[in-house]
Amino acid sequence: MTALVYSENELGKIDGKVTNGLIRHSEKYNIIGVIDSTKRGLDAGECLDGTKNGIPVFGSVDDAIELLDNIPEYFIYGIAPLDPNLNEDQRKVIIRAMKMGMNIVNGLPEFFSEDKEFMQNATKYGVSINDIRKPPARKDLHIFTGKINDIKTPVVTVFGTDCAVGKRTTAVKLVKALKQQGVNAIFISTGQTGLLQGSKYGIAIDVLSSGYSTGEVENAIIQAVEKENPDIIVVEGQGALSHPAFTSSSAIINGAQPNAFIVQHPPKRVHRCDYPKIPMPSIASEIKLIESFSNSRVIAITVNHEDMTDDEVDDVVMAYENEYMLPTADVLKHGCDKLVNILVKLFPSLQQEKEAACQPQK
Structure with missing residues (x-):
């Protein structure tokens, strides 16, 4: 399963730990790109550990889609800040990824599947939302x-x-x-x-x-x-x-x-x-x-x-x-x-x- 990871301004930093982890090791997803405009054009592995791993860093969702051969199947939100609430720019990025046909994978404790706007757009563009941290039913x-x-x-x-x-x-x-x-x-x-x-x-x-x-x-x-x-x-x-x-x-x-x-x-x-x-x-x-x-x-x-x-x-x-x-x-x-x-x-x-x-x- 191919995936693009969002890590704006956080690749290689503490709050980018989800992205950093996926760059180093991923058995579930094939990570084919990272979004961080501050490191656009660089290799993600080299940014993180000083060794190239072939994962390119893009400046935006549109930049990635233009340069990649195929649209990734999944868009992973790869930032883990202390404050889990998204700002308007981040919300727009996620909706843009939906519009491009990518399924959304969210690691925040703010569940996208309980967000009315996100769910409306997921339905509109025929994509899924997976909240990784959403616990099973109490039963x-x-x-x-x-x-x-x-x-x-x-x-x-x-x-x-x-x-x-x-x-x-x-x-x-x-x-x-x-x-x-x-x-x-x-x-x-x-x-x-x-x-x-x-x-x-x-x-x-x-x-x-x-x-x-x-x-x-x-x-x-x-x-x-x-x-x-x-x-x-x-x-x-x-x-x-x-x-x-x-x-x-x-x-x-x-x-x-x-x-x-x-x-x-x-x-x-x-x-x-x-x-x-x-x-x-x-x-x-x-x-x-x-x-x-x-x-x-x-x-x-x-x-x-x-x-x-x-x-x-x-x-x-x-x-x-x-x-x-x-x-x-x-x-x-x-x-x-x-x-x-x-x-x-x-x-x-x-x-x-x-x-x-x-x-x-x-």
Whole structure:
């Protein structure tokens, strides 16, 4: 399914995290272009990670349609700001995409399917609207049952010290690295971007009440175990346990009952994302809070390299490993070898899967 992603003025920035995630990894949609007039004519991969990936950046919907060979099937709203309300210019862009025949995919908590003007235009132009974060009917939601305690499969969660620090990216890359080693790893999404990327299990939990959030996390893991019989499950974190604006982290801990944590941290970030008056916590304080709340261990630290040089990243990695005695890496720069190694050490059954994958087929 081909898709054009809207990220005006946000490509590569914090509020463009949905777009950034889809540029890096997408199993569900074939991303054929990004809209951001501030980076028109550039390659999206090069803008984001310094490496071209063949996804062009356009200045507008009309610009994209003129230059692409075919009209994309889907138009994904790829911005995730603190304030989810659209301005008039953004509304016009979405209606323009409908007029051009594109189905709309929305990751905001403002549901387009409940917007009279959007629905009228969707009907007029014969397109659909999919609100990724719109929860199922209450009768179809799950409350916590405690069955998670019967699960024998190791569960690891990737948490962080703030929102938009790369928790999902690290989790997705870790799952991919484990699979390459012959380990049957399953990713559980807890946010809209993971679902847009094609995660088979999970739900956007931040639009649910706390009881259902916990139950949906538990249910996603149980479903994955029953259907996939995985060797390990990696759960995406949301926000930060210490962040006063979010309760998602506590719901994930309670629902997943994780055996271990990986914590992602941006060393150069001074204040919380979108909250300039709230200072960032230290990695030490977040680790202490997580371990106290969950009674599980943090087994590794991952670094978000925003505003850092390669030398600074290397220095931080060395300093964290010396201070906290935990394997540390920036997965976008160093890969996931350290994470895979510590997981294999902690969960010996994974080593058996790795060895079995290396055996020649008879």
